[in-house]
Amino acid sequence: xxRARFFLPAAALLAWGAGGFAASRAYRPHFPPPSEIQVxxxxxxxxxxxxxxxxxxxxADLWFIRxxxxxxTREKPLAGEERECAEHPGERHHDHHGLNGExxxxxxxxxxxxxxxxxxxxxxxGLYAAGSLAFNMDRPAEAEALLNxxxxxxxxxxxxxxxxAAVGYSKAQDPAAVAxxxxxxxxxxxxxxxxxxxxxxxxxxxxxxxxxxxxxxxxAATSRDAAYVDNARRELEKLSKKARRP
Amino acid sequence: xxxxxxxxxxxxxxxxESVRHRFFTLFFVFAFASVYASVLAGVMAVDQEARVLxxxxxxxxxxxxxxxxxxxxxxxxxxxxxxxxxxxxFSRPVPRWAYLAGKLWGALLTAGLMLAVMAAMHLALLxxxxxxxxxxxxxxxxxxxxxxxVITAIAFFVSLFSTSPVSTIxxxxxxxxxxxxxxxxxxxxxxxxxxxxxxxxxxxxxIPNLQIFNARDAAGAASALPPAAFAAxxxxxxxxxxxxxxxxxxxxx
Amino acid sequence: xxARAVSFSGVExxxxxxxxxxxxxxxxxxxxxxxIPAGEVTGLLGLNGAGKTTIMKLLTGLLFxxxxxxxxxxxxxxxxxxxxxxxxxxxxxxxxxxxxPGEALAYFGRLSGLSGADLALAVRTAIERTGLEPHAGKxxxxxxxxxxQRLGLAQAILHKPExxxxxxxxxxxxxxxxxxxxxxxxGLNAEGRTIFLSSHSISEVEKLAARVLILVKGSLxxxxxRAQWEAAPGGLEAIFVxxxx
Numbered sequence: 001x002x003r004a005r006f007f008l009p010a011a012a013l014l015a016w017g018a019g020g021f022a023a024s025r026a027y028r029p030h031f032p033p034p035s036e037i038q039v040x041x042x043x044x045x046x047x048x049x050x051x052x053x054x055x056x057x058x059x060a061d062l063w064f065i066r067x068x069x070x071x072x073t074r075e076k077p078l079a080g081e082e083r084e085c086a087e088h089p090g091e092r093h094h095d096h097h098g099l100n101g102e103x104x105x106x107x108x109x110x111x112x113x114x115x116x117x118x119x120x121x122x123x124x125x126g127l128y129a130a131g132s133l134a135f136n137m138d139r140p141a142e143a144e145a146l147l148n149x150x151x152x153x154x155x156x157x158x159x160x161x162x163x164x165a166a167v168g169y170s171k172a173q174d175p176a177a178v179a180x181x182x183x184x185x186x187x188x189x190x191x192x193x194x195x196x197x198x199x200x201x202x203x204x205x206x207x208x209x210x211x212x213x214x215x216x217x218x219x220a221a222t223s224r225d226a227a228y229v230d231n232a233r234r235e236l237e238k239l240s241k242k243a244r245r246p
Numbered sequence: 247x248x249x250x251x252x253x254x255x256x257x258x259x260x261x262x263e264s265v266r267h268r269f270f271t272l273f274f275v276f277a278f279a280s281v282y283a284s285v286l287a288g289v290m291a292v293d294q295e296a297r298v299l300x301x302x303x304x305x306x307x308x309x310x311x312x313x314x315x316x317x318x319x320x321x322x323x324x325x326x327x328x329x330x331x332x333x334x335x336f337s338r339p340v341p342r343w344a345y346l347a348g349k350l351w352g353a354l355l356t357a358g359l360m361l362a363v364m365a366a367m368h369l370a371l372l373x374x375x376x377x378x379x380x381x382x383x384x385x386x387x388x389x390x391x392x393x394x395x396v397i398t399a400i401a402f403f404v405s406l407f408s409t410s411p412v413s414t415i416x417x418x419x420x421x422x423x424x425x426x427x428x429x430x431x432x433x434x435x436x437x438x439x440x441x442x443x444x445x446x447x448x449x450x451x452x453i454p455n456l457q458i459f460n461a462r463d464a465a466g467a468a469s470a471l472p473p474a475a476f477a478a479x480x481x482x483x484x485x486x487x488x489x490x491x492x493x494x495x496x497x498x499x
Numbered sequence: 500x501x502a503r504a505v506s507f508s509g510v511e512x513x514x515x516x517x518x519x520x521x522x523x524x525x526x527x528x529x530x531x532x533x534x535i536p537a538g539e540v541t542g543l544l545g546l547n548g549a550g551k552t553t554i555m556k557l558l559t560g561l562l563f564x565x566x567x568x569x570x571x572x573x574x575x576x577x578x579x580x581x582x583x584x585x586x587x588x589x590x591x592x593x594x595x596x597x598x599x600p601g602e603a604l605a606y607f608g609r610l611s612g613l614s615g616a617d618l619a620l621a622v623r624t625a626i627e628r629t630g631l632e633p634h635a636g637k638x639x640x641x642x643x644x645x646x647x648q649r650l651g652l653a654q655a656i657l658h659k660p661e662x663x664x665x666x667x668x669x670x671x672x673x674x675x676x677x678x679x680x681x682x683x684x685x686g687l688n689a690e691g692r693t694i695f696l697s698s699h700s701i702s703e704v705e706k707l708a709a710r711v712l713i714l715v716k717g718s719l720x721x722x723x724x725r726a727q728w729e730a731a732p733g734g735l736e737a738i739f740v741x742x743x744x
Contacts, residue, residue: 058301064294
């Protein structure tokens with residue numbers, strides 16, 4: 001009777017141990033360790049929820065939305081009147097600084113890194129952030145730091161290494177090499193549209209208008225960002241006018 | 247064969263009770279509203295809408311199914327004892343293990359139905375927004391189901407010795423969150439000096455590592471669940487069932 | 500089949516209630532020994548807290564004795580062989596409110612090992628015998644107390660058990676329902692089934708039982724046969740009152 005009484009709990013403990021053993025065989029760490037999760041940004045402490053609920057990807061998505069909103073907010077307010085612009089003589093428009101992504105945006109890097117701390121496989125976010133840092137805000141060192149972090153914890157993600165090479169060419173003032181290097185990235189359906197726009201711009205600058213037109217057409221057809229779509233359509237209009245000129 | 251029919255009778259009864267329960271219907275309404283809210287989040291994400299929509303929807307589906315599974319598992323045995331329905335069961339030649347197995351089977355059928363219906367709603371929303379089925383979707387649902395199966399079995403076990411459904415839900419909820427922290431806890435255990443390290447590692451064996459089923463989160467890396475994950479789920483469920491049987495076999499009504 | 504349907508031998512049941520400053524113990528029945536002959540109706544009388552329900556639950560395997568032994572048709576009450584021969588009606592049985600009586604009975608029938616055509620026939624028969632036919636289309640939530648009690652009895656007789664254990668079978672019923680239930684029980688006994696019923700209603704037990712066990716504070720105070728109480732001035736009530744004083 002005593003033996004029977006202890007059989008069930010003993011069997012239960014044995015089965016639990018077997019489960020733990022099987023789990024140790026099955027487990028593959030996909031994410032950075034907790035020591036890598038920094039809290040320099042307001043609200044990041046709440047990311048404990050992401051770990052507790054097993055929703056790192058979701059919280060990385062939310063942080064990406066917040067990054068885009070942060071970056072999409074102009075640092076300087078629009079001026080009330082159109083004025084003569086020193087950089088574009090003869091033209092009158094609102095202050096256009098920041099319309100192409102320039103600006104200080106001091107929290108940009110820490111917010112971007114936070115996304116990859118939660119989900120280093122969120123390649124689109126990593127490319128978007130690193131591309132913005134390197135090509136819009138002229139902060140290649142931060143772009144490289146971000147991409148190196150991504151490579152460390154998502155070593156199979158070839159796109160980080162590709163963009164890292166492009167940043168290197170950008171630092172070397174070789175736009176043609178940049179355009180060539182990022183070409184494999186822009187054919188991916190998850191490629192950030194700002195990289196596509198950069199590729200189109202570089203191709204246009206290098207004189208390859210046909211390649212630029214293909215990329216702008218792709219942006220117009222596939223992007224859901226109205227600003228990029230409108231810009232792509234305007235550029236296509238300009239390119240087709242140029243092509244029609246004798 | 248007779249025992250299998252008996253177990254199925256308990257399972258079918260448990261399943262139909264769940265389906266009839268008004269609370270269950272409320273969860274469908276909640277889940278639909280939540281999944282729809284994820285559409286709004288998807289719009290804010292612009293070109294990442296497909297990803298955000300998928301992640302939001304899958305997370306909410308899993309958490310909704312978890313909430314119902316815990317509520318159900320925490321209260322079903324207690325309710326049958328309080329209403330004396332259990333007298334009518336155990337005064338019959340129903341082995342206690344068959345009753346437990348049937349209740350768990352019924353709970354898993356319910357969880358499976360909830361996941362399936364909410365996933366169908368979610369996929370319909372994705373299709374409406376012009377997106378296809380994400381490559382990792384099937385594994386994400388499979389992983390969610392395995393997590394629910396393990397935690398439901400554990401909740402049944404806890405309900406047999408806890409003092410109320412609320413305490414069962416709290417204890418099971420703590421195990422759920424601890425299960426997702428298992429890898430972080432292991433990382434910290436390796437850095438703790440002295441005798442605390444093996445003690446902490448030993449304690450970690452008591453927590454099921456639910457991260458191995460988290461195909462939803464690992465989607466960017468590798469979402470397919472290895473066979474060892476299924477083995478782990480089976481072993482943990484068996485352990486919880488054996489523990490429950492040990493408690494139930496000694497329980498008087 | 501054993502001549503004895505039930506046998507209690509030196510049975511004791513002590514309840515343990517854990518508390519903050521240690522457990523408390525309450526002995527519900529002590530040194531209880533009696534037998535229930537097969538094919539008879541045996542009544543169980545006692546004041547509140549005397550241990551009647553404890554005895555019923557010991558018989559049906561819902562409680563385990565602290566000491567002594569209980570036998571049902573020669574088997575332990577926990578054995579499937581015993582349980583398949585027992586039909587139990589607890590006090591105030593509960594059924595899910597949204598089901599119909601046929602659905603509820605089908606579930607319990609399956610638990611008793613019935614299936615297919617046998618199950619359907621058993622359900623139909625139980626509904627007819629307990630007078631539930633006019634209410635077969637209603638949900639349990641629409642049932643009166645009397646109808647619920649009939650449904651409780653229906654689930655107890657579903658699998659044609661050899662022993663019926665009934666805890667307060669006529670509690671809260673109107674006189675017509677009591678008359679019907681009494682008729683049903685008499686009919687079942689006429690078929691050779693053993694009936695063991697507890698009740699607060701001495702008159703009901705008087706009408707049905709061949710023997711009565713009187714329980715006082717967990718001990719068997721008296722066993723009275725029909726001939727004895729019919730011969731006694733004041734009947735069974737007087738004997739009972741004398742025993743419990």
